[in-house]
Amino acid sequence: MNSLINYLSCGALWLGLAVKAPDLLRHRRDPYLRAICAVLGLAGLCFLLGAPPTVGAVNRLSGVPNLAAPLTYAAITGYCAASQVLVVHWRGGPRVRSTARRWTLAYSAVVLGIGVAFALGDAPVERRTDLDTYYARTPFIAQMIVLYLVAHLTAVTVTMVSALRWARQVRGGLRAGLVLLGIGSLCGAGYSVAKLVAVSARWSGHDWSALGTTVSPAAAGLGALLVVVGVLVPLVAPWAAEWRRAARAYARLEPLERALDDLLVRRSLRLPRPRFAAPATLLMWRRTSIHNALGHLDAYGDRDLYDRTRADALAATGDPELAGACAWAAVITDALRREAGPAAPPGSGAGRSPAPAPDPATLARIADVLTGAVRVPAASAVPSGRTTAGTA
Secondary structure, X not given: OHHHHXXXXXXXXXXXXXXXXXXXXXXXXXXXXXXXHHHHHHHHHHHXXXXXXXXXXXXXXHOOOOOHHHHHHHHHHHHHHHHHHHHHHHHOOOOHHHHHHHHHHHHHHHHHHHXXXXXXXXXXXXXXXXXXXXXXXXXXXXXXXXXXXXXXXXHHHHHHHHHHHHHOOOOHHXXXXXXXXXHHHHHHHHHHHHHHHHHHHHHOOOOOHHHHHHHHHHHHHHHHHHHHHHHHHHHHHHHHHHHHHHHHHHHHOHHHHHHOHHHHHHOOOOOOOOOOOOHHHHHHHHHXXXXXXXXXXXXXXXXXXXXXXXXXXXXXXXXXXXXXXXXXXXXXXXXXXXXXXXXXXOOOOEOOOOOOOXXXXXXXXXXXXXXXXXXOOHHHOOOOOOOOOOOO
């Protein structure tokens, strides 16, 4: 089961890396993007190398018992460094490059120390799950274990404190991402602490290896998941907010398009509805249909009616934007009646465009007036008339 979780976690992380890879190829010099991809790639590598079947395969293919251990420790150390560099670039500041360089150099030294300690030590018996406790009293191997655990604990502690402290100063998706990053780092600290406690117990003659084989992997898996989600949330949040804004704007315009539906169908003014489209695309399609209909109704517009209705609404509400929306709603209703009925002698203001074409914000207010979402003063109420309704 642990191996399956490791491989699924690795697959999910590398899937995220595959999604970000095209951006990295287009913006190779973006240090923030490089750090994100490094976190995703190294986190997945940690899970891959930590799975017992992978451990056995690496040891067997290399012919070196327990070679998978320093490789896994090096991947964990690299992941720690990438996480620190990401937080540094995320926060910004005047010394971003120098701070990121110091973290990179420090953890490069840790990786070098892991390799040297393993080369100097002797670990002839393969241990796929409990190497930390089994070799806790072996010269050089013990130092290697303590080195990577202390380096990991230091990195996740700094990340946790920095993320949670910064989260109190920001809002929105960035705050949610920082909180998740901080909690994930706390879980990561649980991984190191559990391992260190198990190793310390071994030094005193006790066998607490279950901490390293059950508690630590669970803490590491949960921590990595939360950290990666925390990294991705600020990237996804603006897109989600735009998606939600476009969906709301699309739904808000539905009453106006429904009022124009008969005209759109009779005059074939509506473009084919896009299938499986994003809300932003659907919003553009609905606005285009509405503008097509309003363009056709230009010849039936009554400028005098627009001016009278706007003046009445402005006097009643004192809101120029609402007054303009009320006037447009009245003119559109009247123009639809003229266009659909027998030709009528134009009034003094008929046949003249009431005003420049309404912008998106005005279209939304016109829809609100038509649907009764806003209160329309009695003196400027939309004139009753036939507007054949249809479903957009």
